[in-house]
Amino acid sequence: MTSRPQLIFLLAVFAVLAVVPFLGARYPVELATQVMIFSLFALSLNVLAGQTGNLSFGHAAFLSIGGYACAYFLTRLGWPLAVSMAGAVIMSAAAALIIGALCVRLNAIYFSMLTLAFSMLVWAVATKWRSITGGDDGFVGVDVPIYLTNPYSFFWFTLAVCALSVVALWILSASAMGHALVAIRENPTRASFLGMNVKRMRLAAFVIAGAFAGLAGCLLAMYVRGMYPQTAFWTQSGQVIIMVLLGGIHSFIGPIIGAAVLYLLEVITEQYTEYWSFVMGLILLAIVMAFPEGLVGIFSKLRAPRRS
Amino acid sequence: MLANPIVLFIQVMNALSLGMSLFVIAAGLTLIFGVLRIVNFAHGAFYMVGAYLAYTVVQTFGDTNLGFFLGVAGAGLGMGLIAFLIERFLLTRLYDKDPMLQLLLTFALVMILRDAVRMVWGSDQHSISTPPALSGAVNLGLTYYPTYMLFLLVLGPIVAFALWFGIERTRWGRIARAARLDREMLSALGVDVNLVYAAVFVVGSMLAAIGGALAAPRSAVDPGMDALVIIDCFIIVVIGGLGSLIGSFVGALILGFLTIFGSFYLQEWVIVASYAMMVFILILRPWGLFGQSDEVRH
Numbered sequence: 001m002t003s004r005p006q007l008i009f010l011l012a013v014f015a016v017l018a019v020v021p022f023l024g025a026r027y028p029v030e031l032a033t034q035v036m037i038f039s040l041f042a043l044s045l046n047v048l049a050g051q052t053g054n055l056s057f058g059h060a061a062f063l064s065i066g067g068y069a070c071a072y073f074l075t076r077l078g079w080p081l082a083v084s085m086a087g088a089v090i091m092s093a094a095a096a097l098i099i100g101a102l103c104v105r106l107n108a109i110y111f112s113m114l115t116l117a118f119s120m121l122v123w124a125v126a127t128k129w130r131s132i133t134g135g136d137d138g139f140v141g142v143d144v145p146i147y148l149t150n151p152y153s154f155f156w157f158t159l160a161v162c163a164l165s166v167v168a169l170w171i172l173s174a175s176a177m178g179h180a181l182v183a184i185r186e187n188p189t190r191a192s193f194l195g196m197n198v199k200r201m202r203l204a205a206f207v208i209a210g211a212f213a214g215l216a217g218c219l220l221a222m223y224v225r226g227m228y229p230q231t232a233f234w235t236q237s238g239q240v241i242i243m244v245l246l247g248g249i250h251s252f253i254g255p256i257i258g259a260a261v262l263y264l265l266e267v268i269t270e271q272y273t274e275y276w277s278f279v280m281g282l283i284l285l286a287i288v289m290a291f292p293e294g295l296v297g298i299f300s301k302l303r304a305p306r307r308s
Numbered sequence: 309m310l311a312n313p314i315v316l317f318i319q320v321m322n323a324l325s326l327g328m329s330l331f332v333i334a335a336g337l338t339l340i341f342g343v344l345r346i347v348n349f350a351h352g353a354f355y356m357v358g359a360y361l362a363y364t365v366v367q368t369f370g371d372t373n374l375g376f377f378l379g380v381a382g383a384g385l386g387m388g389l390i391a392f393l394i395e396r397f398l399l400t401r402l403y404d405k406d407p408m409l410q411l412l413l414t415f416a417l418v419m420i421l422r423d424a425v426r427m428v429w430g431s432d433q434h435s436i437s438t439p440p441a442l443s444g445a446v447n448l449g450l451t452y453y454p455t456y457m458l459f460l461l462v463l464g465p466i467v468a469f470a471l472w473f474g475i476e477r478t479r480w481g482r483i484a485r486a487a488r489l490d491r492e493m494l495s496a497l498g499v500d501v502n503l504v505y506a507a508v509f510v511v512g513s514m515l516a517a518i519g520g521a522l523a524a525p526r527s528a529v530d531p532g533m534d535a536l537v538i539i540d541c542f543i544i545v546v547i548g549g550l551g552s553l554i555g556s557f558v559g560a561l562i563l564g565f566l567t568i569f570g571s572f573y574l575q576e577w578v579i580v581a582s583y584a585m586m587v588f589i590l591i592l593r594p595w596g597l598f599g600q601s602d603e604v605r606h
Binding site: 055102106108109110112113114116117118120121124125127128233234235238241242245274275276277278280281282284285287288289292 | 347349398401402405406407408409411412413415416417418419420421422423424426427535539542543546550576577579580583584586587590591594
């Protein structure tokens with residue numbers, strides 16, 4: 001999953017991002033913030049999808065749990081930022097622990113169906129539990145700490161959170177555990193013969209993925225100043241899968257590239273046509289039919305045509 | 309309120325009617341999964357396309373009985389043709405690849421079709437009126453009941469019987485069942501398996517479109533109508549067992565009764581209950597009430 005060129009790429013990305021606020025325009029800063037949030041979300045899914053091969057169709061559940069929890073802690077309970085975010089991440093991780101414990105027992109299609117069912121459950125609860133979530137109308141008006149209300153300071157904050165997350169996930173991916181997860185993806189039976197507790201490792205990946213999705217949810221809730229039930233809907237889970245696949249499921253940086261490309265494509269497309277969903281469908285179709293390894297796969301094939 | 313026998317009767321009829329109209333759609337999903345082993349996310353989108361096709365036909369031929377039934381037939385045939393093209397040009401290339409790619413292909417179709425209907429029919433809500441022959445109400449002894457709802461209620465078992473007969477009692481059905489069990493052996497026996505796959509995918513998709521056309525007089529025809537139907541279908545096939553026809557029939561009835569009677573006790577929270585049921589079934593019996601566990605199958 002990890003490699004030296006990818007590390008260089010990541011450093012370059014962060015160097016470029018650090019220059020963005022000095023361009024003098026506010027729009028690139030806003031755009032970069034959004035891209036970073038969705039990249040983090042996509043990266044979190046890849047811990048599960050790329051490293052263990054379990055395709056979750058309900059990953060948006062954890063994005064919205066983190067978002068709602070953070071919004072509620074900040075606004076209704078008036079907790080400080082760090083406590084709110086930590087609390088929201090813990091809640092997402094706890095939800096992922098419970099949901100994951102039930103999901104990892106299942107394989108392939110049933111795993112996807114159960115994660116989908118859980119996320120729709122979260123969506124339904126978010127739609128109906130007005131006193132906590134604001135129901136259909138969403139949680140409107142999040143009390144963001146005063147020092148983060150400026151888009152520039154929020155950009156730096158998002159950059160810092162994302163950078164720390166990327167470092168943490170990189171270390172995880174390069175660790176013995178990361179390699180064990182890949183072994184499980186490639187051949188679960190063999191991995192279990194080698195003495196690995198396949199279910200426990202899958203669960204660990206599920207919880208880590210959920211926690212980082214929750215963290216992305218915190219950033220999203222603060223950036224949008226609100227949280228809406230649609231965040232947990234199955235189409236949102238589908239969109240993040242497309243981000244991961246577009247970038248490439250078998251590399252660390254794939255999801256980051258996929259999220260950035262897809263998000264920027266959306267912004268550009270919407271200037272010309274209202275049919276973004278159509279364009280995104282065609283992109284997914286192209287990936288599925290012709291490039292299952294994603295953009296990173298195309299790139300490495302061009303570099304090393306004899307491999308794979 | 310349910311103590312009143314007339315109210316109770318009406319609610320039971322409503323539950324049956326809802327269940328049966330969902331069954332027609334879900335039957336197509338389970339048929340496709342049963343033979344092709346594909347979870348078709350686009351099934352809801354096919355349902356939506358069916359409703360729109362019926363709308364166009366009814367617009368052309370007018371709000372008559374003939375117009376309506378031509379609309380239902382047109383929805384089935386039109387979607388059948390689209391499904392045939394999808395199967396021939398896209399799905400066939402993925403049969404021997406990772407099943408996840410097949411699932412993602414159907415997801416791509418969801419997004420493409422959702423905007424395609426907006427391009428063709430616009431974003432406005434449309435509606436189809438109930439055909440004259442099926443409007444009004446009939447006297448069922450205890451009380452009057454809307455004719456159209458009764459029509460849907462009766463149609464479900466007919467579709468179920470036709471499918472059962474087709475699968476269990478005809479040569480084509482035997483071939484389709486054989487394709488499910490052992491594709492290679494069937495092919496070695498000289499059967500064109502690809503043709504079987506195409507036929508099953510087309511029939512399953514036609515059921516979704518017909519279900520959409522039939523639902524149109526009761527609900528709005530709009531570009532978002534697919535999003536929750538597909539989840540309802542998933543709930544049904546999961547309860548009954550993916551691939552089981554009788555399972556879908558029972559699952560549709562369970563969801564129909566849960567939706568109608570649940571709303572008496574849970575009000576709007578009933579939607580949470582239906583997802584909770586899906587979760588519980590998948591935890592306790594992932595292969596559903598009538599499906600077979602993979603361990604038994606192999």
